[in-house]
Amino acid sequence: MTRPYWNRALETMPRERLEKMQARMLREVVERAYRKSIFYRDLYRDAGIMPSDIRTLEDVRKLPFVDKAAIASTYPFGMRMCDQAKVRSLHAATTTTRHIVPIFATALDLDHWAERCARILWMVGLRPGDFLQNAFRFGLSTGGVGFHLGAKRAGIISIPASTGGTDRQIDMIMDLGVQGIAMMPSYALYLGLRAQERGIDLAGESSLKVGLFGAEPTSVRMKRRLAELLGLEAFGEYGMNEFLGPGMACQCAVKHGMHAWADHYLVECIDPATGEPMAEGEPGELVWTWLNAEGTAVIRYRSHDLSEVTWEPCPCGRTHPRVRRISGRNDGALSIGGYIVYPSKIAHVMELFPEVGTFQVILDSVKGLDCFTIMVEPEKGAEVDPVRLAGRLQSAVKSYVVCTPMVHVVPRGSLGLVGADPPYRIIDYRRSSGRYGGAEGE
Amino acid sequence: MTRPYWNRALETMPRERLEKMQARMLREVVERAYRKSIFYRDLYRDAGIMPSDIRTLEDVRKLPFVDKAAIASTYPFGMRMCDQAKVRSLHAATTTTRHIVPIFATALDLDHWAERCARILWMVGLRPGDFLQNAFRFGLSTGGVGFHLGAKRAGIISIPASTGGTDRQIDMIMDLGVQGIAMMPSYALYLGLRAQERGIDLAGESSLKVGLFGAEPTSVRMKRRLAELLGLEAFGEYGMNEFLGPGMACQCAVKHGMHAWADHYLVECIDPATGEPMAEGEPGELVWTWLNAEGTAVIRYRSHDLSEVTWEPCPCGRTHPRVRRISGRNDGALSIGGYIVYPSKIAHVMELFPEVGTFQVILDSVKGLDCFTIMVEPEKGAEVDPVRLAGRLQSAVKSYVVCTPMVHVVPRGSLGLVGADPPYRIIDYRRSSGRYGGAEGE
Structure with a gap:
């Protein structure tokens, strides 16, 4: 670990400068949304907001929230904020209706996505020449593709294993000498138990050193169990398809919350009942704004994920705020x-x-x-x-x-x-x- | 179609120059295989061949064939011909044993792959701003990822739909105005019939114009049926996981065989019994050599696919040889x-x-x-x-x-x-x- 950060300048930028950058990006994204999207223009007009009203970071509170139902109502093209010829790939979030919400990614969006994921893979300790066996799904949902792009960016070898084929996954871990895995914690548990059943001691005999676990709620106890069963250090990561997650937030070695990349996203924590900001470190609902999105901007999105946000300095040296464990959801979603x-x-x-x-x-x-x-x-x-x-x-x-x-x-x-x-x-x-x-x- | 070729210089290069290029690439890949791979060194030593014996394109016949069993015997690392730190992603071919054959792709290999697939997507008529709904599998097998890379390269919007979710796939085709689909012909048939069942007339009401069909044997009749059912022009494409297919060969508008990119692959047609070359246009077994591979070179691979090869000039202007419809296999594989x-x-x-x-x-x-x-x-x-x-x-x-x-x-x-x-x-x-x-x- 001679080089601890993937991008030292950005990852350790002082809070004050980060927030200044966020304020500028917020102005730009709101301006663009107002100009390019009928959905946002109507939304902001109805709220009596003009882009020029957004000057400081605190002004974000003037903007109305958006939620799944609102972005679903724009199906199919309402969330596209660039010419179609600039779009390079389309991903999708699920909705409460039978439709998907298409997320349009431009070349720049894909580049930023790779950067966010590369930072994460580097942060948890993977290095060039290491294998990352990526068992998130590949397809419309963003799990698999994100870490695939990030691995390529960081020089880590991506194995697009996708889900299923558990015996083959175990064989690859053992035979190739895989160092990192990325998958749902429940699948990792299943994989570990299946290896035990076959008489294979992943903790003792494999080269595994890092596990990236996300896409479902988990607990410290579960991660501890996975660490023991698989012989690796377990990191929690967080992402939402609406924002081309993964790559939004991930634990560093300190494991006291997940760093949320502040030069790409703004994260707020609100009182779910009143919509008012919670004091730093107080539990509430996470609200996200995608600051550098070009194809599809999601601004002040109520995630319904319950957690807390802190800017307390982290011993790892990264200055980006941390979101704590997601303790649940407040919208009845399963x-x-x-x-x-x-x-x-x-x-x-x-x-x-x-x-x-x-x-x-x-x-x-x-x-x-x-x-x-x-x-x-x-x-x-x-x-x-x-x-x-x-x-x-x-x-x-x-x-x-x-x-x-x-x-x-x-x-x-x-x-x-x-x-x-x-x-x-x-x-x-x-x-x-x-x-x-x-x-x-x- | 103001610009008919993705890469005019390479796609229309005269045969003589193409073959000169192939001969040079063949010398280089054999030389590298001999130097970097114990598998090939032993194989060529046993056959009494030195890299210096390979000078002309015809000298390829001096090289022993390899087949699935041979490359499977090198599991897990025998087919890797570069430093592990140069590998960026790993794909896999299936074998007769319970293991996979890992195919190691470097950044250069991925770049070549994108180029091959971009040529194909352009050749069948897709253009920037068009949607390509890609229902090949994403993961270790190479179908999905290949066309995803190619679409990005050509400025076409890749929808990594992957397999399954047929109703959702139909909705996306209709609602987004998808122009191109890539999938197995049998799945396309199922999708078309399911749309009919729902009262949706894909031929009359969708924006579909192009279908890329591969990964299983098909017939002219089947493609005609798909063209009618879906309202598109149906193109056959060919690829093998051992060679980071898709992107090996595809029909042009003339539809008289599939152009095999000769600046990336050498294709021979042999008598399956004797291994001797068939006369041009005579049916036999296809044997492929991957001329520009960096991570994993597969040299003189018996595909067991039965077809024929012709260099006859094609009215489309592309000079690369054509392989005809795959009429079957000669190894009992299903x-x-x-x-x-x-x-x-x-x-x-x-x-x-x-x-x-x-x-x-x-x-x-x-x-x-x-x-x-x-x-x-x-x-x-x-x-x-x-x-x-x-x-x-x-x-x-x-x-x-x-x-x-x-x-x-x-x-x-x-x-x-x-x-x-x-x-x-x-x-x-x-x-x-x-x-x-x-x-x-x-």
């Missing part, structure tokens, strides 16, 4: 297998089937992996073939919600939900098991 | 859902389970999608729980062979295979249905 799933979206899919009456979603965990089941009662008077209907519902949910559930069609009345409003119930056994830790955690 | 699957590999997986006796593989197609079933008889005297065993076999096959089969454990004797050697049988209903066309084809 994290299933790394995807944010809204019960209302499952309901939207079910509405496509007039023969479906009420339903119940059951979440559980088996060997550390999320297990997602839907029990369905037919509508009154509907004649259904239970097996055929279950198959059609399964593929419809998979198509729109991305996660694949087990679906069972059960006799009418057996869920005790007939006439209920909303016509469904969510049971999450994972929470009561305390797997995602509560009081503990950093 | 193409299942776009993956090359060796029955021997399934057998390797089955051997991991002492309770498995004999088995039967059944391939069929349902709505144009491959359907892969394995029927298993237990070993004599083995006490098995049929459902549990089927589940374990399914995930083991999925893990190593990548395709997921339906697995049924049936009573001993019911397949009529007891005591058979090899202990399995392959039944491919897809062939007898003539789906992959026979006499027709270009």
Whole structure:
């Protein structure tokens, strides 16, 4: 570790200069949004805001919040803020409706993305010639591609392993001498247990040194367990598809919160009820602004992630603020297998089937992996073939919600939900098991 | 189409100059292989060949062939021909054994890959600002990533849709106004039929103009059907994971064979029995040499793909030789859902389970999608729980062979295979249905 920072000048820039840079970028992005996007122009006009009202960093508070529903309403092109010919790749966030929210990335956006991820891979200790086995999904969601770009930028060898093929993943770790893995913590746990089952001691016999874990809530206890099982140092990372995450925030070796790159994003912490800023270090809801976005700017986005923000100096030398562990969400969204799933979206899919009456979603965990089941009662008077209907519902949910559930069609009345409003119930056994830790955690 | 070629100088270079360039690149790659790879040094020494014996293009015939088994025997690092610190990403080809063959790509290899794919996307008529919805898999196999790189290079917008989520894919085509799709022809057929089922007329109502179809055998009839169903011009493309395909060969508008980029690859056509060269235009087995590879060079690789090669001038103006439609394979490998699957590999997986006796593989197609079933008889005297065993076999096959089969454990004797050697049988209903066309084809 002769060179501790990927980009010393930017990572250790004094807070005052960082905030001055943020204020300038904020002015620019609001100005551009107002000029290029009908969505933002209308939003700001309705709020009586002109770009010229935004001068200092505190002026961000004058801007209305946006949320998933608002950006979803702009489908398909409302979030594009550049000429289409400048777009190089399209990614997507999920929504509460059946549509995706397209995120348009220009060459500059992709370049910034690579820079953010390179910083993170370097920060956790990976170096040129090291292998990073990247088991986040590759595709519309941004997990896989982000670290792939970052690894290339930092000279680290990206293995786009994607999800699944656990035995092959274990073989690669052992046979290639992989140093770093990036995946969901629940999948890492499954992988570690499967290796044990095969008599392979990853902690003792592999070259693993670093694990990057994200895309679902986790706890200190879980990370400690992974560190022991896999023989590595476990780092938490944070990102949202709306912002071309990953690359938004990650733990340094101090592990007292995740540094959020302030030269790319502005993070606020608000009182979820009033929208007023929380005092530094006080828990609230994270609100993010993407300061250097060119293709799709998301400004003052309510993430519904509950955490806290601190600018307290970090012993690692990085000056960027830290967000603490995400303690939960305040919008009822479910994290299933790394995807944010809204019960209302499952309901939207079910509405496509007039023969479906009420339903119940059951979440559980088996060997550390999320297990997602839907029990369905037919509508009154509907004649259904239970097996055929279950198959059609399964593929419809998979198509729109991305996660694949087990679906069972059960006799009418057996869920005790007939006439209920909303016509469904969510049971999450994972929470009561305390797997995602509560009081503990950093 | 004011600019018909992506790279006019290289795509229309006279054959004589192309071949001179190939001869120089061949000398260089053999020299480097000899110097950097124990595998090639031993291979060439045993054959009594020194790099200095390779002077002209015809001298390539002095070099011994390599095949999957040979490169698989070098696992894990035998195919790496550069310092590990120069590697930027790792991809993989499947083998007959349970391991992958890692393909090591340097920054230069990735740059060449982007160039090859950009040429193809431009050749079929996509232009900056167009969307390419890329439904090849993203991950270790090279399909998705290749066209993603090429699109970025050519200024085309890559949508890394990956496989699955068919309804979402249809929505994106319609809502974003997608111009190009890249996917397996069988998946395109499924997608088109599903759109029909939803009352969406892709041919009449979408912006589709181009389809790139590859990764499995196809026919003129199938492409004509896709053209009609989806309202686009259908182009066949060809690539192998061993060579960071896609980007090896693709049809131009003339559609009389696929141009194989001669400044990157040398393609020969041999008599499969004798290894002697076929006369130009005569059918035989394709043998490929990767002329500009830096990380992993594959030299004189027997593809087992049956086709023919012609240098006849093409009306499109491109001078690179053309390979005709792949009429089949001569090694018994199966193409299942776009993956090359060796029955021997399934057998390797089955051997991991002492309770498995004999088995039967059944391939069929349902709505144009491959359907892969394995029927298993237990070993004599083995006490098995049929459902549990089927589940374990399914995930083991999925893990190593990548395709997921339906697995049924049936009573001993019911397949009529007891005591058979090899202990399995392959039944491919897809062939007898003539789906992959026979006499027709270009």
